[in-house]
Amino acid sequence: MSPEPLLRVDRLVKRFGGFRALDGVSFHLVPGEVLGLVGPNGSGKTTCINVISGLYGRDGGSVTFRGRDIAGSRAHMLARRGINRTFQSPRPFLSLTVRENVEIAAWNGRGDGTKADLDGLLEQLDLHRHAGRAAGDLNSAQQKTLDLARALATAPKLLLVDELAAGLNPAELTRMAERLRELARGGMALLVVEHLMGFIDHVTDRVIVMNAGREIFEGKLGEATRDPEVIRVFLGTAHAR
Amino acid sequence: MRRGLRDVLFVVLPVVIIAAVAPLLYANELLLFSFVMYLTLAQGLNAIYGFTGYLPFGYVGVFGAGAYGFAISVMILGLPPFAALAIGAAAGVMLGLLLTPLLRLSGAYFAIANLAAAQAVYQVVSNPALQDITKGPYGVSLSEVFAPRLSYEVGVAVLAATLLAMAWLRNSRFGLSLQAIREDPISAAMAGVAVVRGRTIAWLLSALIAGLTGAVFAWHISVFYPETAFDIGISIFATVFTLFGGAATLIGPLLGVLVLYGVYNTIGITVPQYFQLIYGALIVGLVLFLPDGLVSLLTRRGIRVP
Ligand SMILES: Nc1ncnc2c1ncn2[C@@H]1O[C@H](COP(=O)(O)OP(=O)(O)OP(=O)(O)O)[C@@H](O)[C@H]1O
Ligand SMILES: [Mg+2]
Numbered sequence: 001m002s003p004e005p006l007l008r009v010d011r012l013v014k015r016f017g018g019f020r021a022l023d024g025v026s027f028h029l030v031p032g033e034v035l036g037l038v039g040p041n042g043s044g045k046t047t048c049i050n051v052i053s054g055l056y057g058r059d060g061g062s063v064t065f066r067g068r069d070i071a072g073s074r075a076h077m078l079a080r081r082g083i084n085r086t087f088q089s090p091r092p093f094l095s096l097t098v099r100e101n102v103e104i105a106a107w108n109g110r111g112d113g114t115k116a117d118l119d120g121l122l123e124q125l126d127l128h129r130h131a132g133r134a135a136g137d138l139n140s141a142q143q144k145t146l147d148l149a150r151a152l153a154t155a156p157k158l159l160l161v162d163e164l165a166a167g168l169n170p171a172e173l174t175r176m177a178e179r180l181r182e183l184a185r186g187g188m189a190l191l192v193v194e195h196l197m198g199f200i201d202h203v204t205d206r207v208i209v210m211n212a213g214r215e216i217f218e219g220k221l222g223e224a225t226r227d228p229e230v231i232r233v234f235l236g237t238a239h240a241r
Numbered sequence: 242m243r244r245g246l247r248d249v250l251f252v253v254l255p256v257v258i259i260a261a262v263a264p265l266l267y268a269n270e271l272l273l274f275s276f277v278m279y280l281t282l283a284q285g286l287n288a289i290y291g292f293t294g295y296l297p298f299g300y301v302g303v304f305g306a307g308a309y310g311f312a313i314s315v316m317i318l319g320l321p322p323f324a325a326l327a328i329g330a331a332a333g334v335m336l337g338l339l340l341t342p343l344l345r346l347s348g349a350y351f352a353i354a355n356l357a358a359a360q361a362v363y364q365v366v367s368n369p370a371l372q373d374i375t376k377g378p379y380g381v382s383l384s385e386v387f388a389p390r391l392s393y394e395v396g397v398a399v400l401a402a403t404l405l406a407m408a409w410l411r412n413s414r415f416g417l418s419l420q421a422i423r424e425d426p427i428s429a430a431m432a433g434v435a436v437v438r439g440r441t442i443a444w445l446l447s448a449l450i451a452g453l454t455g456a457v458f459a460w461h462i463s464v465f466y467p468e469t470a471f472d473i474g475i476s477i478f479a480t481v482f483t484l485f486g487g488a489a490t491l492i493g494p495l496l497g498v499l500v501l502y503g504v505y506n507t508i509g510i511t512v513p514q515y516f517q518l519i520y521g522a523l524i525v526g527l528v529l530f531l532p533d534g535l536v537s538l539l540t541r542r543g544i545r546v547p
Pocket of ligand 1: 016021039040041042043044045046047048088
């Protein structure tokens with residue numbers, strides 16, 4: 001018996017003015033699964049994360065998390081219920097220390113992290129050496145990792161990752177991919193948006209390819225690269241590889 | 242928590258003791274009262290501005306509501322001073338509650354709408370048509386409860402309570418979560434912080450402090466006009482003192498008041514012709530070179546200040 005979906009996105013629509021950034025997107029995620037979300041710039045990947053994490057309302061369709069529609073739930077409530085995310089351009093609390101950034105999430109997000117858990121989390125993500133520094137002093141890749149640490153401190157069941165790999169060197173990329181796999185092995189469901197196909201290949205079980213707010217492919221990444229429509233959409237873009 | 246205790250012992254306690262014994266050493270009690278009043282108001286403004294980033298330009302509106310809440314309780318209801326203080330504080334909180342929808346606005350619009358609200362309250366209070374209740378533009382006289390020493394002592398007690406509340410904010414999980422809201426409300430929400438609720442609590446605390454301070458002010462000076470209690474200069478002073486010393490800390494606003502209000506009361510009186518110039522230069526210099534206030538001389542070097 002396959003596990004009950006943790007997240008079910010059904011014919012989701014999001015409009016900005018007359019423009020449909022999401023135009024009927026559907027997918028689901030089960031615990032422990034890693035789903036890749038790829039597509040050219042402006043295809044609606046970040047918008048999708050923004051709707052699921054409660055930052056944006058939606059204009060059609062539904063998002064069901066742990067059996068309940070998230071409609072009308074504010075972002076902080078969803079964070080407490082187990083949905084968290086990173087940001088494409090990182091948004092830590094710049095003038096607070098790295099440790100405080102993570103502590104705030106642990107206290108408010110019902111992640112019931114003890115001091116030891118937080119130390120362990122910072123250590124795992126190589127942030128422990130910077131624990132007492134202001135987040136604003138970190139470089140962009142470290143700030144992205146701090147976004148991830150903050151999200152993890154709330155003990156999410158669903159983690160939405162928006163272009164975490166950009167700016168990491170090859171060794172860091174491998175480690176990050178390993179960490180995400182590790183989280184999935186622990187039962188977390190992950191939605192991973194990424195342009196780096198090697199990373200996607202390494203981390204995900206399944207991918208969705210989006211174009212102009214629509215899903216054009218769902219399945220294994222290897223099959224996606226042979227799909228004529230996917231090839232057409234990516235052809236000539238910087239990310240076709 | 243240990244840090245909180247340290248702040249109470251080494252910051253709150255000395256300030257309160259000095260304020261309490263000052264009248265024994267220095268005769269100008271009205272000036273001392275003004276210091277106590279600004280020390281309190283600057284911290285009250287710090288609660289909302291320093292911790293959530295919302296600047297209430299119309300902070301004096303809440304202060305004036307507290308002053309008139311006190312005055313009306315004494316004049317019309319014939320209440321004794323301590324009951325009137327409670328009414329004044331409640332008036333400040335009520336006005337604060339009325340203005341909570343403004344917390345859904347972004348920072349700049351909050352500041353402007355807040356100022357407009359203060360003006361509106363002033364217009365109502367100074368309206369001659371309400372003369373039977375507020376004495377309108379003719380001002381109030383509370384000579385029957387005039388008690389300069391006792392009201393000064395109550396002012397010091399309000400300062401003490403305010404400093405304790407701020408020491409708590411400075412060292413508590415709640416206070417740190419508020420600072421997360423100030424830094425980035427979207428990220429704060431992702432950290433599970435209830436953003437609107439956090440801002441509301443900080444603002445009501447801030448309003449309580451201003452309302453109570455206004456009520457004590459009314460009691461202490463006992464004769465005043467709407468222009469006195471709603472003087473926009475009070476908002477400006479509280480804001481400038483807080484920014485000058487450094488918001489979101491306990492000692493920043495204290496330093497700001499001691500330095501700037503001290504300068505104001507020395508050169509402002511001895512060489513008034515140069516005062517505006519010196520004062521203006523000081524503030525411009527600070528904005529340019531120390532935008533995070535005097536305390537940033539230390540915090541920049543990674544030193545944590547109370
Ligand atoms: N807040 C907004 N207001 C108006 N338009 C928006 C907003 N957010 C996104 N859009 C538009 O929606 C479309 C999808 O944007 P989105 O950020 O979701 O793309 P993306 O797939 O994440 O792209 P990228 O790979 O560049 O990050 C774009 O055309 C974008 O301009
Ligand atoms: Mg994006």
